[in-house]
Amino acid sequence: MILRIIHKIALISLIIFLFVSCNSDKKKALKTKEQNKIGSLYRLQPLEKELPDISKAKKNQLRYKIEKFYQKIYAPNKFSGSILVAKNGHIIYEKYVGKANFEKKEPITAETPLHIASMSKVFTATAILLLVDSKKITLDQKVNTIITDFPYDNITIRQLLNHRTGLRNYSYFTENKLVWNKRETLTNSYLVSLMKVHNINLEFNPDSRFSYCNTNYAILALILEKITKMDYRTAMKKLIFEPLNMKNTYVFDLKKDADTASQSYKGNLVRYPFNHLDDIYGDKNIYSTPRDVLKFDMATYSPAFLNKNLLKEVYKGYSYESRGIRNYGLGIRMLEWEDGKKLFYHNGWWHGNTSAYVKLKDEKVTLICISNKYTRCTYKLKVLSSLFGDYPFKLETKDEVLE
Numbered sequence: 001m002i003l004r005i006i007h008k009i010a011l012i013s014l015i016i017f018l019f020v021s022c023n024s025d026k027k028k029a030l031k032t033k034e035q036n037k038i039g040s041l042y043r044l045q046p047l048e049k050e051l052p053d054i055s056k057a058k059k060n061q062l063r064y065k066i067e068k069f070y071q072k073i074y075a076p077n078k079f080s081g082s083i084l085v086a087k088n089g090h091i092i093y094e095k096y097v098g099k100a101n102f103e104k105k106e107p108i109t110a111e112t113p114l115h116i117a118s119m120s121k122v123f124t125a126t127a128i129l130l131l132v133d134s135k136k137i138t139l140d141q142k143v144n145t146i147i148t149d150f151p152y153d154n155i156t157i158r159q160l161l162n163h164r165t166g167l168r169n170y171s172y173f174t175e176n177k178l179v180w181n182k183r184e185t186l187t188n189s190y191l192v193s194l195m196k197v198h199n200i201n202l203e204f205n206p207d208s209r210f211s212y213c214n215t216n217y218a219i220l221a222l223i224l225e226k227i228t229k230m231d232y233r234t235a236m237k238k239l240i241f242e243p244l245n246m247k248n249t250y251v252f253d254l255k256k257d258a259d260t261a262s263q264s265y266k267g268n269l270v271r272y273p274f275n276h277l278d279d280i281y282g283d284k285n286i287y288s289t290p291r292d293v294l295k296f297d298m299a300t301y302s303p304a305f306l307n308k309n310l311l312k313e314v315y316k317g318y319s320y321e322s323r324g325i326r327n328y329g330l331g332i333r334m335l336e337w338e339d340g341k342k343l344f345y346h347n348g349w350w351h352g353n354t355s356a357y358v359k360l361k362d363e364k365v366t367l368i369c370i371s372n373k374y375t376r377c378t379y380k381l382k383v384l385s386s387l388f389g390d391y392p393f394k395l396e397t398k399d400e401v402l403e
Contacts, residue, residue, distance in 0.1 A: 041134040042228070043243040044126070045304045046295065051088035051364065059092050062387060066093045069395055073380050080265070081371030082108060084290030085384060088364050089298040094290060098373060100262035102269055113248045113287035114262050114370040117348025119355040120286035121217050123296070125161055125331020127224050127239050129314065132157070133306050136227050139313065139330075143219065146226050150219075151196040154206045157223065160216040161330040162318040166202035167215045171277055173200050182276045185254060188218050188232070210319035210328060214283035221282025232281050244299055246292040254279040261287060264351040265373040272351035284350050290368040297359060297366045315344065315361070332359070335382075343391060347379055354378040363388045 053059075066085055074083070080098025084091060100106045100114070108114070131137050137146065139158040144150040152167075159165045170191055174180035179198050180190075194200070203211060221232045228235045233251040241249045252261060254274060264272040278285075299305060306314065317327030317336055325335045335343040348355035352374040358367035358381055365388045369381040385391040 041136070042127075042130045042239045044130070044240050044296070044299045045302050046244060046299050047089070047302050051090075051298075053090040054087055054092070063093050065387060065395065066384060069384060070095065074375075074377050077267075077375050077377050078373075079371060079375060079377065080108065080373035081114060081369065081378070082110070082112070082290050083381070084294060084366070084368045086294050086366045087388065089294065089366075091291075091294070098371075100372065102263070102265065103271070106262075108262070108372075110289060110291055111248050112262060113250065113289055113292075114355075114372050115252070115264060115284070115350060115353040116286050116288050116293075116355045116357075116370055117284050117350035117353050118214075119293075119346050119348040119357050119370075120282070120284050122331050122346050122357060123236060123240060123286055124217050124220050124224070124282045125314075126296075126300075127236060128157065128161065128220050129306055129310065129330065130239060131224070131227055133310055137223070139310075143223070146223050147192060147219070149192050149196060151192070152202060152206070156206075157220070158313075158330070159206050160220050160223075162328055163210055163212050163216055164207045164318060165213065165216055166204040166206050166208070166211070167195075167213050167219070168200055168203055169213050170194075170215045170218060170280065173198070174277075180276070184276060185279050186276050187279050188222055188281060191215065191218055192222070209321050212328075214280075217283035218280055219282070224282075236286070240296065241292075244292075244295045246288065246295055249286065249288040249292045251281055252278075252285040252287055257287075262372050264353050266352050267374050269373065284348070288370075290370065293357060293368050294366050297357075300359075301364065315342070337392065341390060343382065343385055345382055356381040358382050358385060360385055360388055360391075365389075 070083065083095045085093040094110070096108045096110055096112070098108050100108050100112050132139055137157060140156050142153070143155050143157065143160065144153060155165045170186070174186060174194070179194055180186060224235050225232055230238065233253065236251055240246070258274055266272065305311070314330045314332065316329055317334060318329065319327055325337055327334050327336055332344050333346050344359040344361060346357050352372060354371045354375060356367070356369045356378050365385070367381050367384055369378045371378050383393040383395060386393040386395060
């Protein structure tokens with residue numbers, strides 16, 4: 001009798017074990033299938049073939065001129081950061097100077113991630129465009145069809161990307177003590193409810209004009225999370241950073257990274273303290289290196305990047321209300337001259353961190369500068385474009401800084 005009971009218990013245990021194992025395997029299979037689906041639909045791909053390098057003599061000639069430019073513009077300002085110049089993905093010039101942490105005397109190296117500030121918008125836009133290309137969303141889809149609590153009826157994803165929404169900057173409307181207590185850390189998840197509960201009005205009707213606004217990209221980060229069902233940090237890692245082997249790139253987390261991340265300084269080396277806005281992402285908060293940004297830039301030339309029609313939408317200007325050469329595409333700034341020549345770029349500034357990413361599409365040239373000690377010299381980087389094509393800048397003069 002006792003033996004029969006023991007056998008029955010053992011049999012029941014075996015059945016339970018097999019049932020649990022089977023379910024576990026099914027869950028793993030579904031998870032793997034979903035990960036593969038995400039990979040095939042969204043992820044960036046590196047170029048299949050390496051583009052040709054320039055001659056050694058030409059490279060030495062360019063290095064000499066770039067170094068001369070550095071000594072004239074950056075060295076006098078005691079630059080702290082990193083600079084890289086490349087053509088066809090091949091590095092011509094790079095320099096790493098200063099300290100990631102001046103108090104601890106930690107040097108900046110090729111592997112040191114620095115805060116790229118608003119250059120982060122280029123990456124956020126790319127993730128969104130990958131979703132558009134995979135038909136998960138559309139450019140002219142209304143935001144409130146994805147984020148149901150979003151309190152504005154006529155704002156679209158395209159308008160978030162090109163800064164034509166009329167949304168108010170979150171850093172301004174949260175200055176009101178009745179809206180937000182600065183002793184608390186603001187995160188993306190609060191933004192929509194704050195705008196709704198406090199009736200934050202639009203500054204102008206959507207698509208009536210351009211106005212650069214960080215709120216647009218903080219909302220795009222929420223859309224990315226909603227569609228991918230991943231938090232922004234994971235989504236960016238899975239969609240962009242890991243596929244391109246950007247090993248030294250990550251999205252800052254105030255709770256985890258405050259002590260280990262490179263620090264931000266004023267011009268006199270006084271460190272900027274973190275504040276209540278330092279955990280908002282999408283518009284900022286990506287840390288990266290020039291070499292990693294170069295990997296990303298080259299991937300955008302891959303035929304697998306975006307379909308041709310969508311690519312045209314990205315690199316065209318949307319705002320011609322005011323005369324001038326400045327314009328904005330979908331996640332990228334541009335200078336447009338009357339002869340049809342275009343220069344694409346994005347600058348950044350957060351606390352003492354400044355950054356510049358310049359993309360010369362016609363010449364496949366990449367210019368990158370990131371600084372963790374405040375200086376406007378970072379934005380002078382675009383002057384180097386005259387070394388590679390017919391761009392109206394002169395190395396000998398102090399050209400106007402275009403932000």
